[in-house]
Amino acid sequence: MANEMKRGFGWLAMLTLLTAVATVGLVALLVNIFERKQEARAPFTKVVEVTEVSSDPKPWGLNFPQQYEDYLKTVNDPYTDFGGNHALPPSKLKEHPWLKRLFAGYAFSIDYREARGHAHMLSDQEVTKRVTDVQQAGACLHCHASIIPTYRRIGLEEMGEDATPAVLAEDFNIEAVMAGFKAVSQKTYEEVHAEVEKTADGFDVASGDPHMGGAHPVSCVDCHDPDTMEIRVTRPGFILGIDKLAKSDDPVPHLPSIGEWRAAGSKGDYDPNTMATRQEMRSFVCGQCHVEYYCANKMTLTFPWSNGLKMEELEAEWDATVFPDGEDGSEGGEFYDYVHKETGTKVYKAQHPEFELWSQGIHARSGVSCSDCHMPYEKKGATKVSSHWVRSPMMNINKACQTCHNIPEQEIKDRVDLIQDRTRALIDRAAAANVDMFDAIIEVQKAGATEEQLAPIRKLQRKAMWRLDYIASENSKGFHARQEAARILGESADYARQAIAVCYKLDLDAKPEDETVAAAE
Secondary structure, three states: OOHHHHHHHHHHHHHHHHHHHHHHHHHHHHHHHHHHHHHHOOOOOOOOOOOOOOOOHHHHHHHOHHHHHHHHHHOOOOOOOOOOOOOOEEEEHHHOOOHHHHHOOHHOOOOOOOOOOOHHHHHHHOOOOHHHOOOOEHHHHHHOOHHHHHHHHHHHHHHHOOOHHHHHHHHHHHHHHHHHHHOOOOHHHHHHHHHHHOOOOOOOOOOOOOOOOOOOOEEEEEOOOOOOOOEEOOOOHHHHHHHHHOOOOOOOOOHHHHHHHOOOOOOOOOHHHHHHHHHHHHHEEEEOOOOEOOOOOOOOEOOOOOOOOOOOHHHHHHHHHHEOOOOOOOOOOOOOOEEEOOOOEEEEEOOOOHHHOOOOOHHOOOOHHHHHHHHHEEEEOOOEEEEOOOOOHHHHHHHHOOOOOOOOOOHHHHHHHHHHHHHHHHHHHHHHHHHHHHHHHHHHHHHHOOOOHHHHHHHHHHHHHHHHHHHHHOOOOOHHHHHHHHHHHHHHHHHHHHHHHHHHHOOOOHHHHHHHHHHOO
16 A cells, blocks of 8 residues: 555656656747747847948948858858959969950950959959059949948038038938939049048947948948848949839840839839839849949949840940040040950940849749849748858859759759850850951951951951950859850850951952962962
């Protein structure tokens, strides 16, 4: 009887212990779920105030430490075969000597290296020989610096309004930003850089301290609203360019909000910040800078999207563009980026049209944004965060590619390598055709070809060079739209060979040595 009572107490004690453990475990689980839900509801804790003048990313990092730590990692991106960080990126001019001939007479023939991460973008621009040895326009800072508060300050001053740090911090003020953008577009690089350094980069509401921190590369305030943290576009070049695209007849099935705006009557201007979908915005923030544009000092910085986003539609806008007369009395005239030093032909210089080439590819048509691949989502606790370690998807295949592509990582890498290697080979073949074209034109010029005879050859030269440069300077090496890239490079080689054929057909006087050979025969 006593043993049975002891066993009974033992079972009772064990049951009580198990119940207590289960209760504690359940409570801990519920607390954890509650905390995760709270994390999800409030993904960040505001430690300091950031405003429209906070171009310094450090205070943003106090509120958003995960994103800031990711941003700092862009300093140390691994180097890849087609871009990425390097202590001193190798010279493209040494790796591909044809580039020096392609850019003869232009600053890119002096210094041209692979681009590095976002955190380097201003400091690299400040030291390149393209800027230190050649007078550049201040419009170059449109994308390399956190320049919007400076545009706003100068715009307010142009409008005769108060432009104190406190006023600059209040709101975005698109009217003032646009006025400042237009006011500095034709100033020199040094003049605009000095203006950026004069603008406050932070404003302490409590003390009224307008911290002056100098110039910063593109940072948080350039893509995020400081009050709501919503992503946004801030660059005037993009805002004007996407409005031109929306008002064109170009079909843009990958941009549904533009289709809806057109269907509703295209009233007013297309405003990406109020009309675009969030998924579109995840590409628009990148398209603010990763595009083709004109940024020298003969006219305001321009995105050539009036006809559409295809290569030849951009080319058509440049063909139709005429420089305005200068304020110094100089005449405007035919648009061009530089005069090719070896042949004397006025040609175009492509920048880095990633947004345009992406728009012609399968990822754009499938609704995949730039950020999905270059800033993929990551799980941090209960919060889904877009990685701000902006880099090649090949450095993060698991999160950047395998979210959609259920195939082995190595197979994905092999496919990308194949596309980029084939594009590289096509670039080299188009480059060889362009170099042969330069030699042929030089020869007929030496033989006395007239400008009238050279005119059709120059048109072919401009087309051949534009197409080669368009793909060679685009940073995906064909991956963003591989068939489009191959088409464009094929056209480049074809136009170059056409130019050579026209050179051969010119009815020029035979050289003395050629006449001697003919007589001997």
